[in-house]
Amino acid sequence: MDSKLTYSPKEEESLRVGSKRGGWISFSFIIGIVTGSSLASTAIIGNLIVYLIREFNIKSINAAQIVNLVVGSTNLFPIVAAIIADSFFGSFHVAFASSCIALMGTVILTLTATMNSLKPHPCINGPTSCKPATTVQYTVLYISIVLISIGFGGARFTTASLGANQFDNQDHRATFFNWYFLAFFVSSGAALTVVVYIEDNLGWALGFGICAVATFVGLVVFLLGYRFYRHESPQGSALLDLARVFVASVRKWKCKVSSRVEDYYTKGHDMMVQLLPGNRLRFFNRAALITDADLHSDGSVKKSSWKICTIQQVEDFKKIFGILPLWSSSIFLSTPLAIHSSLTVLQALVMDRSLGSHFKIPASSIGVTVLVSNSIFITFLDRVLWPFWQKVTGKSPRPLRQIGVGHVLTILGMAVSALVESKRLKLAHGHVSMSVLWLFPQLVLVGIEEAFHFPGQVAFYYQQFPQSLRSTSTAMISTIIGISFYLSTALIDQVRRSTEWLPDDINHGKVDNVYWMLVLLGAINFVYYLLCSTSYKYEND
Template sequence: MEAKPNEVEEVETCSEDAEDHPQRGGWKTFPFVSGNVLGLSVAAGGWASNLIVFLMTKFNVKSISATQINNIILGTNNLFPVAGAFIADSFLGSFSVVSIFSFISLLGMIMLTLIATTHSLRPSSCPPGSLTCEGPSKFQYSVLYAALTLASLGLGGTRFTIATMGADQFRKPHDQGVFFNWYFIALYVANVISFTAIIYVQDNVGWGLGFGICFIANVIGLLVFLLGKRFYRQVKPKGSPFMSIARVLVASVWKMKISLAASRDSDYFYGDVALADNTVPTKAFRFLNRAAIKTEEDKQFDGSYEKTWKLCTVKEVEDLKTLIKIMPLWSTGIFLSTPIGISSSLTILQALTMDRHLGPHFTIPAGSFLVFNLLATTISIFIIDRFILHKLRPLQGIGIGHVINIVALVGSALIERRRLEVVTAHNLTNQPGTVVPMSALWLVAPLSVVGIGEAFHFPGQVALYYEEFPKPLKSTSTAMISLLIGIGYYLSTAITDLVDRTTGWLPNDINQGRLDNVFWMLAVIGVVNFVYYLICAKFFKYQNQSV
């Protein structure tokens, strides 16, 4: 396929901004980049995927508190990539950010390994089902939170930044697309290893060895990445595109007294490009147009105009308007990820109380059940990509994902109701720690349905934001997915706390609670959010007609 002129221009620009020569970049860097992705993802998945179980069994944290801590940590994991991207784009560059935060992640792995192997850093062990367990001291909590903070910052600062750096190694858009495919394959492979092998070691051999494996994986990932330094093309920091957004807001407020009634196209600042070749100010959010109006105060000594905190180009103003238009749709993703975050945590609590035997000699770790969600997403993405994707526009795919997620929550509520019936039938209500005679494999069904839903709405959101975000924010568009997931996890913590305070649905022993009511509540939230999504989608207009 013949490259479009603008594509060639972008590639050449990238090449000019990179500190490289002909022998740098290309596929020879892929083993070093993918080695970092594999190593750090195995390490991150090893501690994050089984955190609830670790808090409950080794730190004697109550089940609901454990889920709240878990959701806060997962939220941080997904919020910090935006900060990592800002630091890389504005100050340090991708290589420095990945190197620094890989080391920070390593420090977190060292601390978690020490916590798991040093008795004084955690409370005394507690028999299963005991109601008089010794809780962690303030010092033990401080060490734990410090370790989790370092591990979380390390994960957040590397995951999206290494993807950007990997794509920077290639000059052709086709090669960049192939890299992203292999990047996600490496990510999925690492997650499968974490959700199965490492969790099994933690639950059945020892937490010290489990975290020790995470430490070794982190070391390997960091060393492999550093070994490739002489091969990398390193793109210089260009400054954050968020600065132009801030400048538009400041300039529009500064000039709020200027009248727009008699303004003409020639009154606006277009930068170095001629008026005929530029975007004219639109009427939407017209008050922002003031930021691009030229005044005598904006004129330089030689009579020219330059971008300042009081004067922006029309293009910058229109880019901000585009973001404002897409934000309502983006916000629906927050209320989509919130029920997913809550239900994932509650599913682990359910699995801990149910029969997890697979044959006479093997017990599935509770944290490993989330791998069924991962597998369902992976398989569904492959099927959708091959047979369905070309028939759907992004908004349609996202809408289907909303509906499927609601169905999954209804299924979770019905399965939990059945579990509570078994609890009552066997008189296990007041016997915490006793395994309910019901197979935990029942949980596979709703987890798989959630995975199918994610296969629709997650790629749909990535495609929508990448196509519709302004050009200067293309690299930030994918990080917006991580941002909404992070906010969703924080919101899930707040909702869980509210339910815990106002109802009796979430006691420490879930056999005495009503998790089914929580799932029904989440399904109702999903329905309301879907209606909100339909309203936003109805009024949204694609800016890029190629979508």
């Protein structure tokens, strides 16, 4: 971190009174749990399909479907955990409970690899001799997978929100998010190389045991920092407030919007100065409009939360509503990356993966290139490019600019992928295998794109979401990934039904056409993103 840090008045007061809560003093404890959980979750989920096929005699297609559910759930459950954190328990308690659930699931999964009674007998004379697992064995396995999905998913972004809540300075928050993603990608890279190698070559019990230890150590470090965290009280069911605004607005759709502040409902603790609701999305101002049906006989306002809302609730709803177009553009930004991640593995399987005469790169480990390039470039951005930008312009780059750069790099990465695949197909038709190293340039581009895209997304949502939805804000990126994963599966399925580009043997297909299709979709989505971003008005600046 920077050697000289400027503190907000709240942070300075905290230090003067000796509480020393919040700020960089809590940083190492939060990064500790991020590192441990990222290492464990990536090592388990990244190699789960192989474990199911080899150890539980599950057929490859069924194993792939199980893993798809796990990946989707792990990326979509953070939004549920964030809602619980915002509405009831706070980020710390949800992150702690989720990590305990993840640890429990990891331990149970380790037991399935350790105890012969918890897994079927291995296949001896080929697939025809394989015996399926028993009901008890399947039950124990699926319980562990469910706990792992819920636990790691729930802890992933509530820890990010807790970390961001320790800072009042926007620049410090941006720096924290950069280091958060750096820890995530470095840990994931180590998991996909070292731990996966241990699982495949030294034993599943040892590999999963390392995951359990990493989760436990991360949880202990997280608890050691408890007295240094700044804890923020839950703000109530904020998402229900959003639903109430919509319902109340529809109920009063015939009412005329007033220009008098006294015609709108406010609470003293909501707004220090009573103001009219903004003119943007004026239809929803009706939710705070006081009508005769909202008043008691003595003139007081009825406390019916589904018929009338405060001005603050209406303005919060408008903020979320205004962000949705940008959020949808990010889904279509991430979908090509999800497709690319699966297609590069298929390409690697039919390419020359030899390094020297004694080592062959595992096809599934090719994605480590993305993590390495991402980690390096995040560091470069945080230590070189962004400080230089701030020195020249006098201000930090806005998150939407970072996301825009991500769009451009995604299109460029898909174009490079198409050109490389076209060359590979020509060589394959001549019975020549192209070196897998030719995939590295496109993977490096994807890694650089993610260095712009992901931290920019998290910082944008955290800055622009209402205070009561801060935990939900950082889970938005995980929701984008989860939806993009399922959308990419549907898109590939549609391509296979409509064209002959993706046969089982891609040497007889046209994967390069798939990449060019993604270039076209990416360009259209970039135009859509430019329209959304140029019309968006920043909040909380």
